[in-house]
Amino acid sequence: MKEYIDLFNRLPNLIILEDEPLARYTGFRTGGPSTVLIPTEESSFVEAYRTIINNHIPFFVLGNGSNVLALDEGFDGVVLVTKRALNHISVDETTITSGSGISLSELCRVALNHDLTGLEFAYGIPGTIGGAVYMNAGAYGSEICNVLNKVVYLDENGNYREKNLSELDLSYRHSIFQAQKNWIILSASFSLEKGDHDTILGKMNELLNRRIEKQPLDYPSCGSTFKRPVGSYASKLIDECGLKGFSIGGAAVSEKHAGFVINKNKATTSDILELCHYVQHIVKDATGFDLELEIEFLK
Ligand SMILES: Cc1cc2nc3c(=O)[nH]c(=O)nc-3n(C[C@H](O)[C@H](O)[C@H](O)COP(=O)(O)OP(=O)(O)OC[C@H]3O[C@@H](n4cnc5c(N)ncnc54)[C@H](O)[C@@H]3O)c2cc1C
Structure with missing residues (x-):
């Protein structure tokens, strides 16, 4: 012990x-x-x-x-x-305030139930609000910073603090929390707009179906393994290098979506990392593009 x-x-x-x-x-x-x-x-x-x-x-x-x-x-x-403790959610007209342990999909369903539009892009991203703010998660042309209003967090001394959108240093898959590992997001408020229930539901289902169709959801993964490099797409570059399906140990580049490294067959973390580094090396050599990992390390 x-x-x-x-x-x-x-x-x-x-x-x-x-x-x-x-x-x-x-x-x-x-x-x-x-x-x-x-x-x-x-x-x-x-x-x-x-x-x-x-x-x-x-x-x-x-x-x-x-x-x-x-x-x-x-x-x-x-x-x-965070999931069990930080799970409150409330709606005030067009603003939703959510504990950081709530899932994005749950947040989207609450928005739908109140006919609020703006979060449809996030339906199906398998993260919590805390992870989504930390990563400035995004998909299909939108991202968290487009709807985020305010974050309440614990600072490095365990005190409650608050920051508005403009103070959160949000950009592509980046937020201030990545530089401040001792700040813990407790809740986030989202500013949405009134919309039409059926249109919101239709968009959510359309985007979810696109995920099911294009992504290897039957294998464990962390979604897109690499960030989108300026001027190209990671999946396109990896595909062009002939790496679809390539595997090391139990880790493989997905056949269905080259941007996903998957745990195909009892992979270890070492297998996954070795494969990621191999892909980065081959893509750099063949195309000149640097692929940066989008994944966070638990260490
Ligand atoms: C199949 C699949 C599809 C995906 N599709 C997308 C996509 O379309 N777009 C996208 O952006 N991402 C996507 N992802 C990646 C992932 O779902 C997102 O990055 C998500 O926002 C992570 O949330 P999480 O709760 O799982 O965070 P975690 O993985 O638990 O954590 C991620 C980081 O956030 C930090 N963090 C989490 N909660 C808090 C908190 N309360 N306070 C401070 N820091 C915190 C963690 O310490 C860690 O550094 C996908 C992943 C998978 C598996």
């Missing part, structure tokens, strides 16, 4: 899982053991976070894990899960 576990045992409304395989929590379904903390109330989430920082315990905050790669050796620290 880790020496700091007793600190958490004292806190109410907190599930503590020791030696928990991170493969259960990550998009690729890979990753070794760690201590996983699952607070079930916001107050216990905040207390757990304050305990972490006051005691200088290495930590990683996890949403749905759909953009996270955990190492095979695991993580020697605590993984703090």
Whole structure:
């Protein structure tokens, strides 16, 4: 047992899982053991976070894990899960405020139920609000920064803080939170517009069907493995290099969508990383383009 576990045992409304395989929590379904903390109330989430920082315990905050790669050796620290504790959602006219543990798809369904338009693009992205703000997630010509209004977060001292859209440094798959790993997003407000229920529903279903048709959703992955390079598309470059279907160990470049590295057959994180580096090397040599990983490392 880790020496700091007793600190958490004292806190109410907190599930503590020791030696928990991170493969259960990550998009690729890979990753070794760690201590996983699952607070079930916001107050216990905040207390757990304050305990972490006051005691200088290495930590990683996890949403749905759909953009996270955990190492095979695991993580020697605590993984703090948002989903159970930060799950409130409220609607005030055209503004929705959502806990960071709510899924994007749930947020989209609430918007639909209130005939609010603007979030249709996000339907089917398998992340939480926290992960979506952190990544400035986007698809089909829109992204979170187009609808985000305000974020409430815990700072590096565990104090509540707030930032407006213009203060969040949002750009393609980037936010201020990537430079401030000790800031934890608690909730986000979205400014939407009144729309027509059937039109919103139609758009959501159309985009979801496009995902089902084009993406290898039957295999574990983190979605698009590489960022879109300026002037081209990662999937186009990888396809042109003849890498569709190429595999190392259990990891493969998807046959269905070359932008996705997938866990095809009991891959390890080492397989995935080796394959990613190979793809980057071949694409650079053949086309001159640098492919940057879009995935976050749990370390
Ligand atoms: C099949 C598939 C399709 C996908 N399609 C898309 C797509 O179309 N567009 C797109 O942009 N992405 C896509 N993704 C990637 C992923 O779903 C998004 O990046 C999503 O926003 C990640 O959210 P998450 O909750 O899973 O975050 P996680 O993977 O859990 O975490 C991602 C990062 O955010 C941080 N984080 C999470 N919550 C918080 C918080 N509360 N406070 C501070 N930091 C936090 C984590 O520490 C980590 O660094 C796809 C993934 C898959 C598997």
